[in-house]
Amino acid sequence: MKSIDKDIHVLIIDDEQGIREGCARILSRIGCDVSTASRGEEGLEILEKTSDISIVLLDLKMPGIDGMEVLSRIREKYQQIMVIIMTGFATVETAIQAMKQGAYDFIPKPFEPDHVRLVVNRAREKIKLTWQTEKLTLERQRTLLDLGTEKSRLTGIIEALPNGVMVTNTQGQVVLMNPALKRQLALPKDLKSGMPIEALVEDVGFQKFVHKINESSLINPDEIYTYELILPDHKYFLARGRPVLTGDKECMGVVIILINITAMKVLDQLKSEFVAKVSHELRSPLSTIHEQLAVVLNELGQEKSSDKQEHLLSRAKEKTQGLISLIGDLLDLSRIEAGAATQDPRPVQVEDLLASIVDFLGARTKRKKQKLTLEKLSENIPPFIADPLSLESIFGNLITNAINYTPEDGTITVRIQYVNHTICVDVQDTGFGIDPKYHAKIFDRFYRVKDKNTRYVTGTGLGLPIVKGLVDALGGKISLESAFEGGTTFHVVLPMKMDIHSE
Ligand code: ADP
Numbered sequence: 272m273k274s275i276d277k278d279i280h281v282l283i284i285d286d287e288q289g290i291r292e293g294c295a296r297i298l299s300r301i302g303c304d305v306s307t308a309s310r311g312e313e314g315l316e317i318l319e320k321t322s323d324i325s326i327v328l329l330d331l332k333m334p335g336i337d338g339m340e341v342l343s344r345i346r347e348k349y350q351q352i353m354v355i356i357m358t359g360f361a362t363v364e365t366a367i368q369a370m371k372q373g374a375y376d377f378i379p380k381p382f383e384p385d386h387v388r389l390v391v392n393r394a395r396e397k398i399k400l401t402w403q404t405e406k407l408t409l410e411r412q413r414t415l416l417d418l419g420t421e422k423s424r425l426t427g428i429i430e431a432l433p434n435g436v437m438v439t440n441t442q443g444q445v446v447l448m449n450p451a452l453k454r455q456l457a458l459p460k461d462l463k464s465g466m467p468i469e470a471l472v473e474d475v476g477f478q479k480f481v482h483k484i485n486e487s488s489l490i491n492p493d494e495i496y497t498y499e500l501i502l503p504d505h506k507y508f509l510a511r512g513r514p515v516l517t518g519d520k521e522c523m524g525v526v527i528i529l530i531n532i533t534a535m536k537v538l539d540q541l542k543s544e545f546v547a548k549v550s551h552e553l554r555s556p557l558s559t560i561h562e563q564l565a566v567v568l569n570e571l572g573q574e575k576s577s578d579k580q581e582h583l584l585s586r587a588k589e590k591t592q593g594l595i596s597l598i599g600d601l602l603d604l605s606r607i608e609a610g611a612a613t614q615d616p617r618p619v620q621v622e623d624l625l626a627s628i629v630d631f632l633g634a635r636t637k638r639k640k641q642k643l644t645l646e647k648l649s650e651n652i653p654p655f656i657a658d659p660l661s662l663e664s665i666f667g668n669l670i671t672n673a674i675n676y677t678p679e680d681g682t683i684t685v686r687i688q689y690v691n692h693t694i695c696v697d698v699q700d701t702g703f704g705i706d707p708k709y710h711a712k713i714f715d716r717f718y719r720v721k722d723k724n725t726r727y728v729t730g731t732g733l734g735l736p737i738v739k740g741l742v743d744a745l746g747g748k749i750s751l752e753s754a755f756e757g758g759t760t761f762h763v764v765l766p767m768k769m770d771i772h773s774e
């Protein structure tokens with residue numbers, strides 16, 4: 272393809288030397304490359320050898336082959352060349368004839384330089400426009416080709432992905448599924464897209480998950496949503512979804528990948544069963560050792576014995592107590608994982624349950640010279656339907672923590688009130704407090720804050736994960752307000768439900 276900035280090459284074929292030289296001068300001045308020929312044959316030879324000639328200025332009356340013959344040969348062989356006829360007044364008729372045979376324009380002789388410039392410039396503009404059009408067409412073809420290749424490459428990649436990929440539009444119709452997804456969901460290989468999600472996946476939770484991403488795209492366009500899909504044949508999939516947004520952040524639909532986590536789930540279940548079994552097996556002998564140590568220590572108190580022996584036995588008793596707590600926590604966690612937290616629901620008067628915990632832990636607070644009180648801020652609090660052991664575990668852990676992480680002479684206040692069909696319990700202490708940078712982490716398993724105050728408090732780092740797991744299972748929320756050395760308040764909000772099993 273020619274560069275559109277290139278000079279135009281003009282060939283002048285005329286037997287009059289004056290005309291040839293005059294035209295050559297005019298055209299060179301306006302930036303054209305010029306070649307000349309004095310006869311038709313010579314002109315055709317030059318055309319044969321030179322590939323870039325775009326315009327021919329052609330005299331009609333010449334010795335040898337005349338201009339009309341040259342014109343017809345040019346038209347035959349070089350269709351893109353523009354021929355401008357130069358002719359005397361007497362042969363205007365012939366000029367018209369030449370135009371009919373495909374000449375582009377004509378210049379009557381004698382002519383003014385301006386006229387030659389005008390006609391050649393017009394032809395030149397036309398040629399440059401043709402070049403530009405050719406260039407654009409070629410570019411368009413290339414872009415289309417590139418797009419086509421890119422599209423088939425992307426399709427190939429999506430088809431080859433080992434994880435399932437599904438794309439839905441805003442109405443929840445599935446517009447794309449790769450083969451892996453069809454295999455995962457046991458859908459027919461030749462299933463066409465366009466069906467609503469409800470027709471492909473029975474799980475109502477999954478259907479809601481897809482619609483929820485569509486709806487929430489305006490609020491949280493960058494969030495990744497997850498859902499655990501369990502198929503009837505006990506296969507587990509983790510669905511991770513995001514809204515598909517246009518450049519203007521408008522939601523076009525949802526893209527979801529499906530990862531098979533069945534093997535992980537089986538392992539996790541085995542691990543939980545193992546932990547539950549081992550913890551259970553360890554608890555009885557450990558409790559026996561603990562009790563026996565208590566008896567020995569008691570007897571030693573009455574007899575004369577060395578301080579060293581007594582010290583060692585006390586340490587052993589403390590350690591066994593630590594192990595018993597750890598095992599208790601592990602068993603609690605296993606119970607949550609197995610869904611036991613919501614398994615034995617019955618009406619519980621939460622303020623009574625709190626009173627008995629406060630009463631039970633009173634001895635410990637007395638030893639630390641702490642003040643532990645329960646405040647009831649609402650009358651007629653209705654009973655809460657839940658497994659009482661779960662509630663005991665939630666508030667027992669929170670109040671024990673408040674005692675453990677508050678120095679001597681501190682105050683711990685437990686408040687209960689009933690607001691908007693929810694039971695709200697606050698456990699407030701004047702203790703060491705928790706730096707806000709740890710607030711999210713303290714709910715992770717085994718996470719313990721180690722600073723100058725908490726270093727000497729023994730614990731497992733399982734209390735708060737247990738509390739959070741149980742609160743979540745009951746459909747509630749837990750939050751905290753705390754600052755380093757500024758005391759801590761945990762808020763627990765439990766919504767009343769008529770039937771705990773219904774969603
Ligand atoms: P544990 O008490 O066995 O270490 P938890 O999961 O109950 O484990 O608590 C995690 C961490 O949170 C604790 O190690 C402690 O640093 C911090 N924490 C919990 N409750 C309080 C509280 N009331 N005051 C200060 N720190 C607390």
